[in-house]
Amino acid sequence: MKALLNLVEKIKPTFSKGGKFGFLHSTFDAFETFLFVPNTVTKSGSHIRDCVDLKRVMTVVIVALMPALAFGIWNVGEQHSIAFGLDMTFIEKVWFGFLKVLPLIIVSYVVGLGIEFISAQLRGHEVNEGFLVSGMIIPLIMPVDVPLWILALAVAFAVIIGKEVFGGTGMNIWNPALIARAFVFFAYPSQISGDTIWIEGLNAAKANAMQTVDGFSGATPLGQAANGIVDFTTTTGEPLSLMQMFIGNMPGSIGETSTIAILIGAVILIWTGVASWKIMASCVAGALAVGFLVNGFAEPGTFAAVPAYYHLVLGGFAFGAVFMATDPVTSAQTEKGKWIYGFLVGALAVIIRLFNPGYPEGMMLAILLMNTFAPLIDHYVVEGNIKKRIKRSVTK
Amino acid sequence: MLKNIQLHKGLDIPVKGAAELKIEKSIVSDVVSVKPTNFKNLTPKLLVREGDEVKAGSILFVDKYRPEIGFASPVSGTVQSVVRGDKRKLLEVRVQASKTTDYIKFNVPAVGKATAEEIKKVLLESGLWAAIKQRPYGIVANPADKPRAIFVSGFDSAPLAPDYNFTLKDEASNLQVAVDVLNKLTEGGLFVGVNGKNASASPFSKLQNVKLYGFTGAHPAGNVGVQINNIAPINKGEIVWTIDPIFMVAIGKLFTQGVYDVTRTIAVAGNRVEKPCYVTCVPGCQIKDLDFLVSKKEVEIFDQETGCRYISGNVLTGTNVGAEGSLDFYSNMVTVISEGNYYEMFGWVKPMRFGKFSFSKSYFSWLTPGKKYKVDTNLNGGQRAFVVSDVYGKVLPMDIYPVYLLKAILAEDIDKMEQLGIYEVIEEDFALCEYVCPSKIDIQDIISKGIATMIKEMA
Numbered sequence: 105m106k107a108l109l110n111l112v113e114k115i116k117p118t119f120s121k122g123g124k125f126g127f128l129h130s131t132f133d134a135f136e137t138f139l140f141v142p143n144t145v146t147k148s149g150s151h152i153r154d155c156v157d158l159k160r161v162m163t164v165v166i167v168a169l170m171p172a173l174a175f176g177i178w179n180v181g182e183q184h185s186i187a188f189g190l191d192m193t194f195i196e197k198v199w200f201g202f203l204k205v206l207p208l209i210i211v212s213y214v215v216g217l218g219i220e221f222i223s224a225q226l227r228g229h230e231v232n233e234g235f236l237v238s239g240m241i242i243p244l245i246m247p248v249d250v251p252l253w254i255l256a257l258a259v260a261f262a263v264i265i266g267k268e269v270f271g272g273t274g275m276n277i278w279n280p281a282l283i284a285r286a287f288v289f290f291a292y293p294s295q296i297s298g299d300t301i302w303i304e305g306l307n308a309a310k311a312n313a314m315q316t317v318d319g320f321s322g323a324t325p326l327g328q329a330a331n332g333i334v335d336f337t338t339t340t341g342e343p344l345s346l347m348q349m350f351i352g353n354m355p356g357s358i359g360e361t362s363t364i365a366i367l368i369g370a371v372i373l374i375w376t377g378v379a380s381w382k383i384m385a386s387c388v389a390g391a392l393a394v395g396f397l398v399n400g401f402a403e404p405g406t407f408a409a410v411p412a413y414y415h416l417v418l419g420g421f422a423f424g425a426v427f428m429a430t431d432p433v434t435s436a437q438t439e440k441g442k443w444i445y446g447f448l449v450g451a452l453a454v455i456i457r458l459f460n461p462g463y464p465e466g467m468m469l470a471i472l473l474m475n476t477f478a479p480l481i482d483h484y485v486v487e488g489n490i491k492k493r494i495k496r497s498v499t500k
Numbered sequence: 501m502l503k504n505i506q507l508h509k510g511l512d513i514p515v516k517g518a519a520e521l522k523i524e525k526s527i528v529s530d531v532v533s534v535k536p537t538n539f540k541n542l543t544p545k546l547l548v549r550e551g552d553e554v555k556a557g558s559i560l561f562v563d564k565y566r567p568e569i570g571f572a573s574p575v576s577g578t579v580q581s582v583v584r585g586d587k588r589k590l591l592e593v594r595v596q597a598s599k600t601t602d603y604i605k606f607n608v609p610a611v612g613k614a615t616a617e618e619i620k621k622v623l624l625e626s627g628l629w630a631a632i633k634q635r636p637y638g639i640v641a642n643p644a645d646k647p648r649a650i651f652v653s654g655f656d657s658a659p660l661a662p663d664y665n666f667t668l669k670d671e672a673s674n675l676q677v678a679v680d681v682l683n684k685l686t687e688g689g690l691f692v693g694v695n696g697k698n699a700s701a702s703p704f705s706k707l708q709n710v711k712l713y714g715f716t717g718a719h720p721a722g723n724v725g726v727q728i729n730n731i732a733p734i735n736k737g738e739i740v741w742t743i744d745p746i747f748m749v750a751i752g753k754l755f756t757q758g759v760y761d762v763t764r765t766i767a768v769a770g771n772r773v774e775k776p777c778y779v780t781c782v783p784g785c786q787i788k789d790l791d792f793l794v795s796k797k798e799v800e801i802f803d804q805e806t807g808c809r810y811i812s813g814n815v816l817t818g819t820n821v822g823a824e825g826s827l828d829f830y831s832n833m834v835t836v837i838s839e840g841n842y843y844e845m846f847g848w849v850k851p852m853r854f855g856k857f858s859f860s861k862s863y864f865s866w867l868t869p870g871k872k873y874k875v876d877t878n879l880n881g882g883q884r885a886f887v888v889s890d891v892y893g894k895v896l897p898m899d900i901y902p903v904y905l906l907k908a909i910l911a912e913d914i915d916k917m918e919q920l921g922i923y924e925v926i927e928e929d930f931a932l933c934e935y936v937c938p939s940k941i942d943i944q945d946i947i948s949k950g951i952a953t954m955i956k957e958m959a
């Protein structure tokens with residue numbers, strides 16, 4: 105440790121302002137603070153500071169994402185083996201999935217962090233940690249077969265247009281990871297919807313005339329619902345139980361299928377206080393409220409008649425409610441506002457699912473829409489506080 | 501009947517080095533500093549020159565714009581030097597103390613019959629007026645104002661803060677005189693907040709003519725601003741006054757003995773103090789005189805040698821005065837902790853950081869609830885934009901939206917600042933927000949800037 109510290113100290117002047125590589129100041133600083141918590145001491149105000157920093161907060165979110173990632177990796181192998189009737193061991197499935205998912209993660213981080221470093225450099229700021237989380241979330245909400253160049257483009261779009269133009273982490277209006285997904289959705293719709301993209305190898309199989317197993321369909325349950333099939337089936341045509349949807353061994357975006365893995369993440373986030381339980385709870389409440397309401401009027405045999413709680417395990421609902429609606433920057437920031445915001449995210453997600461025939465998944469659009477309105481919700485909550493204060497003021 | 505107010509937000513930072521309830525020594529300083537910088541927004545006008553003889557209670561400098569407010573020497577002796585900084589800014593007046601303290605004898609009226617004007621006159625003459633602060637802004641009160649009420653916090657809940665139940669236990673009679681004096685200055689009465697957990701042990705609980713409130717909860721329950729906000733918030737157009745109990749003792753002495761005697765019992769605490777304890781001294785006494793209490797052992801953190809930080813006040817709101825500095829006018833303690841100028845390899849990645857406390861559960865200090873920590877001044881990260889926006893509200897038991905107020909200040913939006921409650925807060929109320937901030941934003945600085953803007957714009 106001492107040797108490394110000495111080395112860092114030794115080369116520091118070269119990278120400081122005025123040094124030979126002074127223009128790389130931000131980059132050096134990012135690596136230095138990655139290795140060492142710096143020796144900066146408090147200059148003003150409180151002399152002592154909590155040992156938590158943004159790096160740690162982001163680390164917690166990444167840890168919370170791990171169960172969903174791990175399950176997703178296994179599930180990529182599992183779904184592949186089912187689709188092609190392959191007899192794979194657990195290890196083989198994991199290894200297969202790992203090899204498919206790893207490039208997505210690498211591309212996401214390399215492109216995103218690259219842009220973050222460059223923009224920090226241009227501004228002369230320290231490199232912000234925000235992308236550590238976005239960079240992990242983005243691959244998890246993509247179909248496994250998404251071409252890497254599209255992913256790279258989406259990440260670049262999300263970081264530049266979604267975040268840096270507003271001034272970087274903490275200043276953005278929309279969740280950057282969802283911006284990436286929305287970009288793919290609107291720019292390359294065929295890459296993110298349909299029946300052939302959720303399972304590794306299906307697209308290629310069509311081209312190469314490879315054989316899937318008999319009666320195979322790559323449709324996700326949400327995809328089936330959009331086509332009016334409400335007796336959800338697995339890819340091989342067996343009935344798909346609620347429990348299986350909860351566990352998540354079904355096709356879908358890499359990290360979003362397993363509600364149980366996501367719930368483990370939710371527990372970590374809530375316990376550490378990193379994400380708001382109020383948003384998660386009200387989001388579920390909103391979905392159930394609309395779901396049950398619609399259930400009451402629905403004709404039997406339609407998607408609207410599917411019991412409301414199915415929405416919680418379908419598609420990206422759980423992942424969105426736990427990891428994306430709760431983004432502290434883009435969600436409502438007042439405690440009352442969080443209840444309203446979360447409720448509307450859940451309600452809108454289900455409304456979009458049920459009443460928008462064009463696109464079966466409503467979570468992404470619901471969160472992005474509510475991101476837009478979160479400041480408005482907060483405005484009214486804060487306005488209430490202001491009104492109270494004006495009311496009791498002695499002079500006008 | 502004691503009204504108890506339970507506060508649910510806040511944080512008691514478990515800091516090691518609390519003072520043992522024992523008065524170790526009475527400090528007699530050779531040199532005492534009186535510092536205009538202790539008084540927010542003060543432009544001082546110097547009245548003495550080097551070599552002048554002064555007594556305890558002699559005015560050394562006055563407020564240039566309110567010349568009736570004077571600032572006195574706590575000891576008698578000769579003016580040793582006048583220290584100035586950049587642009588000849590007056591930094592401190594150093595008084596070489598004489599062997600025995602020679603007090604000016606003030607003519608004090610009998611408290612029962614005195615009018616408000618007579619009382620103000622004595623307080624102003626003696627220099628004790630500076631002890632009374634006003635809200636909004638936390639500056640020395642204006643004698644021409646009629647405050648809505650006067651508020652006193654009867655306990656200090658800050659980390660390692662002195663226990664007033666101990667330091668003021670023999671001062672009940674002086675406190676009672678001060679209560680009667682202060683009651684003359686307002687029609688709204690004198691509100692005292694005591695620690696709800698042991699209210700009966702407080703010297704305030706036995707006093708007459710006070711409106712007593714109990715406060716239970718973690719720090720900042722003992723902050724007078726938090727207490728005001730929970731009893732009756734300050735409204736636009738109103739002024740309330742606040743005073744610390746240590747100055748009420750001085751008011752008691754002034755009106756019984758006719759002297760300016762601000763001697764106080766302070767805590768000397770922190771992990772670099774060998775045996776944390778209490779001492780009696782006057783404000784302006786030199787930190788050097790307390791040095792015998794500070795441990796001489798070298799301290800290494802992660803194999804890197806660290807020095808001491810000498811703080812006049814507590815770790816959250818005090819001033820870094822350095823080893824050559826002196827006790828601030830309003831301080832009730834001196835804290836000595838380690839400087840944090842060390843590197844910690846992969847500090848933020850380590851699953852456990854045993855030596856460090858965190859309010860956030862992202863570290864595991866919640867597993868050891870009773871543990872006290874050796875704190876240091878490391879920032880523990882780099883400065884960022886506001887990201888985790890809901891953490892501040894958890895440690896601020898006031899009806900205020902902290903991030904919105906801070907952003908209004910940064911945007912210099914006067915109307916918004918006013919609407920969001922700038923009149924109700926001063927820096928110390930936001931100290932815990934600053935402590936817990938994962939973005940390492942200097943929040944007290946921002947509040948300070950906001951208050952300065954308001955003073956300028958509202959003048």
